[in-house]
Amino acid sequence: MAENPAYPVGLRLTGRKVVVLGGGQVAQRRLPALIAAGADILLVSPEATPSVEAMADAGEITWHKRPYAEGDLADAWYALIASGDTEANTRASAEAERHRVWCVRSDDADAATAWTPATGHSEGVTVAVLTTEARGRDPRHTAAIRDAVVEGLRDGTLVAPHHRTRTPGVALVGGGPGDPDLITVRGRRLLAEADVVIADRLGPRDLLAELPPHVEVIDAAKIPYGRFMAQEAINNALIEHAKQGKSVVRLKGGDPYVFGRGMEELNALAEAGIPCTVVPGISSSISVPGAAGIPVTHRGVAHEFTVVSGHVAPDDERSLVDWASLAKLTGTLVILMGVDKIGKIAETLVAHGKPADTPVALVQEGTTAAQRRVDATLATVGETVRAQQVKPPAVIVIGAVVGVGPQTSA
Numbered sequence: 426m427a428e429n430p431a432y433p434v435g436l437r438l439t440g441r442k443v444v445v446l447g448g449g450q451v452a453q454r455r456l457p458a459l460i461a462a463g464a465d466i467l468l469v470s471p472e473a474t475p476s477v478e479a480m481a482d483a484g485e486i487t488w489h490k491r492p493y494a495e496g497d498l499a500d501a502w503y504a505l506i507a508s509g510d511t512e513a514n515t516r517a518s519a520e521a522e523r524h525r526v527w528c529v530r531s532d533d534a535d536a537a538t539a540w541t542p543a544t545g546h547s548e549g550v551t552v553a554v555l556t557t558e559a560r561g562r563d564p565r566h567t568a569a570i571r572d573a574v575v576e577g578l579r580d581g582t583l584v585a586p587h588h589r590t591r592t593p594g595v596a597l598v599g600g601g602p603g604d605p606d607l608i609t610v611r612g613r614r615l616l617a618e619a620d621v622v623i624a625d626r627l628g629p630r631d632l633l634a635e636l637p638p639h640v641e642v643i644d645a646a647k648i649p650y651g652r653f654m655a656q657e658a659i660n661n662a663l664i665e666h667a668k669q670g671k672s673v674v675r676l677k678g679g680d681p682y683v684f685g686r687g688m689e690e691l692n693a694l695a696e697a698g699i700p701c702t703v704v705p706g707i708s709s710s711i712s713v714p715g716a717a718g719i720p721v722t723h724r725g726v727a728h729e730f731t732v733v734s735g736h737v738a739p740d741d742e743r744s745l746v747d748w749a750s751l752a753k754l755t756g757t758l759v760i761l762m763g764v765d766k767i768g769k770i771a772e773t774l775v776a777h778g779k780p781a782d783t784p785v786a787l788v789q790e791g792t793t794a795a796q797r798r799v800d801a802t803l804a805t806v807g808e809t810v811r812a813q814q815v816k817p818p819a820v821i822v823i824g825a826v827v828g829v830g831p832q833t834s835a
């Protein structure tokens with residue numbers, strides 16, 4: 426006869442006693458969700474892993490450092506039995522049965538009165554996947570189904586429209602350096618839900634091709650700006666679309682607040698009374714060097730890194746950068762938007778005392794299929810950029826970290 430399927434339910438455990446027997450790997454995996462559920466957790470175990478111990482130290486659980494004793498489960502609502510002592514597990518689950526406490530057993534699913542589903546979360550929803558019956562339980566399969574659902578909801582490949590009214594507004598989304606896999610999960614989800622996307626030239630352009638046909642994709646560089654500045658025209662476009670009740674994503678390269686004018690856009694939206702959320706992104710200043718095998722810090726080599734814009738030359742009166750001070754730093758200098766001015770920048774750094782043989786690497790179109798790394802020194806970089814025709818976008822790294830990886834040219 427076929428086994429009856431398990432009945433799925435969500436336990437509301439706030440302030441309710443939950444007993445966990447055993448402080449090993451199973452407890453370590455399950456405790457965070459029980460803590461998040463607000464349960465009043467009693468751990469009974471002579472030992473615990475360092476992570477479980479840290480939860481006790483932090484006051485998130487109460488730990489009785491001893492083996493199971495009859496009566497431990499008397500006033501519990503739920504029990505997780507996961508000690509290495511099968512005999513104690515059996516006695517504890519018998520006690521749970523007597524007291525009608527739902528009880529999960531890590532060592533014997535058949536003897537358990539409850540099973541833990543594979544769970545994941547997406548935007549206010551918990552996805553829980555249970556095997557239908559004890560026989561043929563395949564935890565990896567249930568976990569894979571959970572992953573497929575949660576991943577699909579997160580990246581928008583599984584579309585579950587909201588039926589409550591969506592809040593219109595703008596999300597300033599940091600798209601990362603270019604590789605479509607390097608956007609955040611939240612950024613990707615908001616992109617999948619957008620009605621309008623206003624995108625920069627930099628960032629994960631490939632993601633735009635995946636958007637459904639009804640989504641209006643606007644190239645920020647092509648917004649006509651007539652009597653406005655380009656940035657003002659972009660701000661206006663964001664405001665206008667949001668005022669029409671649309672969900673607007675402003676997709677930016679890297680992080681919105683690293684030379685990204687994120688705050689200008691946020692302020693303009695705030696002034697217009699448009700709700701705005703900002704999603705951080707992986708900045709090219711760290712990730713692009715990393716993609717080319719250059720860590721921006723390295724133990725014993727660089728204890729600091731400084732990210733600088735090189736869009737105006739050092740002798741330009743608009744420059745806010747103190748190149749003389751930067752020349753004195755011993756750490757890593759990362760220059761964005763500096764390809765055109767790198768010759769002048771290198772001369773200035775050397776003139777202020779930075780050794781001319783300081784290594785320099787230029788990483789063009791990092792994290793994309795076109796990524797290219799060109800190495801030089803402060804003495805040679807101006808000429809190298811011309812000779813090798815290095816073009817923006819590129820991140821320039823100056824300092825000893827350039828030489829610490831296994832690869833120095835590509």
Ligand SMILES: C[S@@+](CC[C@H](N)C(=O)[O-])C[C@H]1O[C@@H](n2cnc3c(N)ncnc32)[C@H](O)[C@@H]1O
Pocket residue numbers: 602603627628678679680681682683684685707708709710713760761762763788789790791792793817818819820821
């Ligand atoms: C206007 S700034 C924007 C930076 C961005 N907000 C960030 O956090 O990465 C543009 C500069 O970032 C750098 N950049 C951005 N993406 C890049 C990439 N994939 N490869 C190389 N450089 C990149 C270049 O220096 C480019 O000129």
